[in-house]
Amino acid sequence: MSAAVSYRDYGGPEVLEIVDVPEPHANAGEVRVAVRAAGLNPFDSKVRRGGYLPNHSLPAMQGAEFAGVIDELGEGVTEWELGDEVLGWIGRGAQAEFVVVPKERIARKPADLDWAVAGGIGLVANTAKRAVDSLDLGPDDTVLVTAAAGGVGVIAAQLAKATGAAVVGTASEPHHDFLTRLGVIPVAYGEGEVERLRAAAPDGYTAALDHIGGGAIRTALELGIPAERINTIADHDAVETLGVQGVGGGKKTTVELAEFARQADAGELVVPIRSTYRLPDVVAAYRDLETGHGLGKVVLLIP
Ligand SMILES: NC(=O)c1ccc[n+]([C@@H]2O[C@H](COP(=O)([O-])OP(=O)(O)OC[C@H]3O[C@@H](n4cnc5c(N)ncnc54)[C@H](OP(=O)(O)O)[C@@H]3O)[C@@H](O)[C@H]2O)c1
Known part of the structure; x- marks a missing residue:
């Protein structure tokens, strides 16, 4: 038998438990990986709380x-x-x-790359790249990146910056120095945000990458950014009703993942780790993630 995180009922982190499952084995064309690190994503929580995915059944991993x-x-x-x-x-x-x-679903980990970073980019790095690519950014752009300190946003901000665009990112003040070091102009979210965003980019914005939803799309439109140059991965309604793009994590490739791992190893891509937890502390790990605040990724270390 082997240990796995599972839940039998929909709900918050408290429904999570470590269960014994039969040891899985690799069939033809597959590999078995002894996991050392596994990242947490808001997607996990949305699915676990129920109603997010059609045909989802319990118990679930x-x-x-x-x-x-x-x-x-x-x-x-x-x-x-x-x-x-x-x-x-x-x-x-x-x-x-x-x-x-399947053997095609993995990329080689650079020997010196931190396990937490390696285990925390498999979903978010591709998502960030798809989103950034969707806007065809370049040196003439000034881009608003919302939730620029979050798991996806911090990577999207760096990829946007790498196109030559000027990048303004929203985050709470404790994360501003970090964003400044990445070359991102930080702006505090909350009351007065629109005025602060205008002051941060007096010549205006040409594009936006949203990772938070809520009123973020209205803010981007209020700043004069055309709907077709706004991409959100967090606001499905805005895609339906406001005509913005909703390009996110489909079409992942291991070629790209290997490249992200190389960049992270070389220090070209900074992947901050908000916190790490051991497998038995998975409930605390998700409570941390579900605060919705923090710099970068929450990652489980295993065993
Ligand atoms: N469509 C897709 O393919 C796809 C893929 C991955 C993720 N997603 C979605 O994208 C969203 C972001 O995911 P994530 O992994 O980056 O989440 P995350 O790491 O949990 O995001 C946390 C970040 O959000 C920031 N934040 C909280 N309230 C904010 C506000 N009002 N304005 C600006 N920033 C705010 C926090 O900043 P402070 O700590 O400074 O407060 C924190 O850095 C989630 O909804 C997720 O489900 C979609």
Whole structure:
């Protein structure tokens, strides 16, 4: 048997438990990975609270991104070896001692890359890239990035900056120095936000990347940004009703994931880790994530 995070009822973090499940094994074309780190995402919480995904059934496993060590090779897998360190993503079930995935779902982990970082980018880095690419940004752009200190936002802000665009990011004040070091102009959210955003970019904004939803799209429109140059990964209603883009995490590739891992290892992409927890403390880890505040990723370390 092996340990995995699971829930039998919909609800908050308190419904999570560590259960014993039969040890999974790699079938043909698959690898088994002994997980060392698995990131947490708001997506996990939305699904666990119920009503978010059609055809979701209980009991369910949790976690969509992981890093670990290959410890079993399915028949016909020749590209990987036992002991290879890898990172990847999975529909759910990453928060477990073992995951089994198709051999195409993993990328090589640079030897010196921190386990928490490797286990915390499988979902968010591709999402950020898809979102940034959707706006075709360049040096003539001034981009508003909301929730620029969050798991996706902090990567999106850096990828936007790398296009040559000027980037203004919203975050609470404790995260402003960090964003400034990334070359992002920080602006506090909350009352008076629109005026502060106008002051931060007196010549105006040409595009927006939203990672928070709520009133963020209205704010972007109020700033004069055309709807087609606004992308949100957090406000499905705005995509339906306001004509903004909703490009997010589909079409992940391991080629890109390997490149993100290389950049993170080289210090070209900064992936802040908000906190790490051990597997038995998964409830506390999700309580932390679900505060909705903090700099970067929350990651479970396993075992
Ligand atoms: N569509 C997709 O493919 C996709 C993929 C991944 C994520 N998502 C969604 O994208 C959203 C962000 O995900 P995430 O992983 O980045 O979340 P996260 O890491 O939990 O985001 C937390 C961040 O939000 C910031 N924040 C909180 N209230 C804010 C406000 N009013 N204005 C601006 N920033 C605020 C916090 O800043 P402070 O700490 O400074 O308060 C914190 O840094 C979630 O809704 C998630 O479900 C969608």
